[in-house]
Amino acid sequence: xxxxxxxxxxxxxxxxxxxxxxxxxxxxxxxxxxxxxxxxxxxxxxxxxxxxxxxxxxxxxxxxxxxxxxxxxxxxxxxxxxxxxxxxxxxxxxxxxxxxxxxxxxxxxxxxxxxxxxxxxxxxxxxxxxxxxxxxxxxxxxxxxxxxxxxxxxxxxxxxxxxxxxxxxxxxxxxxxxxxxxxxxxxxxxxxxxxxxxxxxxxxxxxxxxxxxxxxxxxxxxxxxxxxxxxxxxxxx
Amino acid sequence: xxxxxxxxxxxxxxxxxxxxxxxxxxxxxxxxxxxxxxxxxxxxxxxxxxxxxxxxxxxxxxxxxxxxxxxxxxxxxxxxxxxxxxxxxxxxxxxxxxxxxxxxxxxxxxxxxxxxxxxxxxxxxxxxxxxxxxxxxxxxxxxxxxxxxxxxxxxxxxxxxxxxxxxxxxxxxxxxxxxxxxxxxxxxxxxxxxxxxxxxxxxxxxxxxxxxxxxxxxxx
Numbered sequence: 001x002x003x004x005x006x007x008x009x010x011x012x013x014x015x016x017x018x019x020x021x022x023x024x025x026x027x028x029x030x031x032x033x034x035x036x037x038x039x040x041x042x043x044x045x046x047x048x049x050x051x052x053x054x055x056x057x058x059x060x061x062x063x064x065x066x067x068x069x070x071x072x073x074x075x076x077x078x079x080x081x082x083x084x085x086x087x088x089x090x091x092x093x094x095x096x097x098x099x100x101x102x103x104x105x106x107x108x109x110x111x112x113x114x115x116x117x118x119x120x121x122x123x124x125x126x127x128x129x130x131x132x133x134x135x136x137x138x139x140x141x142x143x144x145x146x147x148x149x150x151x152x153x154x155x156x157x158x159x160x161x162x163x164x165x166x167x168x169x170x171x172x173x174x175x176x177x178x179x180x181x182x183x184x185x186x187x188x189x190x191x192x193x194x195x196x197x198x199x200x201x202x203x204x205x206x207x208x209x210x211x212x213x214x215x216x217x218x219x220x221x222x223x224x225x226x227x228x229x230x231x232x233x234x235x236x237x
Numbered sequence: 238x239x240x241x242x243x244x245x246x247x248x249x250x251x252x253x254x255x256x257x258x259x260x261x262x263x264x265x266x267x268x269x270x271x272x273x274x275x276x277x278x279x280x281x282x283x284x285x286x287x288x289x290x291x292x293x294x295x296x297x298x299x300x301x302x303x304x305x306x307x308x309x310x311x312x313x314x315x316x317x318x319x320x321x322x323x324x325x326x327x328x329x330x331x332x333x334x335x336x337x338x339x340x341x342x343x344x345x346x347x348x349x350x351x352x353x354x355x356x357x358x359x360x361x362x363x364x365x366x367x368x369x370x371x372x373x374x375x376x377x378x379x380x381x382x383x384x385x386x387x388x389x390x391x392x393x394x395x396x397x398x399x400x401x402x403x404x405x406x407x408x409x410x411x412x413x414x415x416x417x418x419x420x421x422x423x424x425x426x427x428x429x430x431x432x433x434x435x436x437x438x439x440x441x442x443x444x445x446x447x448x449x450x451x452x453x454x455x456x457x
Contacts, residue, residue: 140390144386146450
């Protein structure tokens with residue numbers, strides 16, 4: 001699918017999702033209007049975690065093939081998931097404040113696990129920054145991404161076990177937790193968030209490749225000892 | 238096997254001759270108990286507080302060891318010698334992880350009596366040793382991997398702890414929760430099996446992951 005078509009599909013789906021959230025999905029009987037943040041928070045968290053795992057898969061590919069395109073993909077997955085992660089923590093905090101009265105609750109295992117995962121991945125960029133050699137940077141970042149990818153599910157399990165009791169889940173794992181109207185809205189919102197993620201991912205890859213090409217051309221014009229201005233931990237092709 | 242034995246002997250001999258890691262870790266742990274005494278302002282601890290103080294102290298002491306673990310190899314050409322030798326690189330990882338495990342056991346041989354003497358209210362029970370040994374495996378595996386990752390970076394003293402601490406949170410959860418009933422005076426009971434399960438699963442998963450991804454760290 002071309003980038004333009006993908007972007008259009010994202011805008012349409014997200015607009016549709018917000019229309020459904022505000023005009024179609026019923027207000028939650030217990031929490032009222034604020035529960036609607038669920039349609040942003042949960043898809044965002046799911047996509048962010050998916051991105052971390054996808055980053056690990058690309059990192060495995062990079063370690064196997066040593067092609068720098070896999071390192072770039074892994075980097076972009078983790079980078080975007082980190083940005084989504086900030087959104088997840090902020091929306092989660094707002095939701096916690098509205099429904100439990102505190103900005104942060106330690107006995108909500110999913111939120112706590114997400115914070116730990118986020119703190120771990122927040123070290124990804126500092127790790128890349130502190131290694132000069134490009135090939136080594138890519139290899140070490142991949143090793144980190146694989147380890148952290150395996151950590152994600154294990155951490156959720158450990159934090160969940162550590163809770164004496166858990167809050168009731170809004171979205172039960174088996175069918176029947178949500179009324180059909182909410183379910184439809186949730187799935188549309190999830191699809192919209194997925195499309196948004198894929199679109200942003202493709203844009204960032206395209207931008208990074210273009211920047212690499214421009215840099216190569218500039219080097220050709222100005223000689224090899226041209227000083228590159230600006231620091232970036234991103235993989236350079 | 239003899240390669241592994243030789244590498245392990247080398248690690249332990251270096252540590253015995255230089256005494257760089259273990260004495261520092263042990264001293265750090267004992268000092269931290271004193272700091273906790275003043276920080277918490279109480280003569281003895283028990284239960285969940287005791288479990289937390291013990292596990293966090295051991296964790297921070299082992300971070301010191303993780304930071305030192307690969308420094309000699311990086312600065313004095315141990316890595317280059319490893320690459321020149323016609324042996325499997327993963328055996329270096331296994332030898333380092335076993336050495337780290339031994340350091341942690343020695344650390345606990347010093348720190349546990351000090352903890353019982355300085356802070357702990359109930360006596361130490363044998364089951365606690367099982368919990369700590371299981372935690373040691375996880376810390377040794379992750380510490381060896383992260384140490385090797387961090388030692389080649391510019392800010393290695395910063396990157397190592399930053400990466401190791403969140404990765405070791407499940408170990409802290411498992412060890413502290415499992416140790417909690419063992420260190421309690423009033424509600425004393427055996428360790429809950431599910432927390433030992435978390436520790437065991439963590440050890441297994443990360444031993445396999447670290448074993449699989451260690452090789453690329455040693456190239457070039």
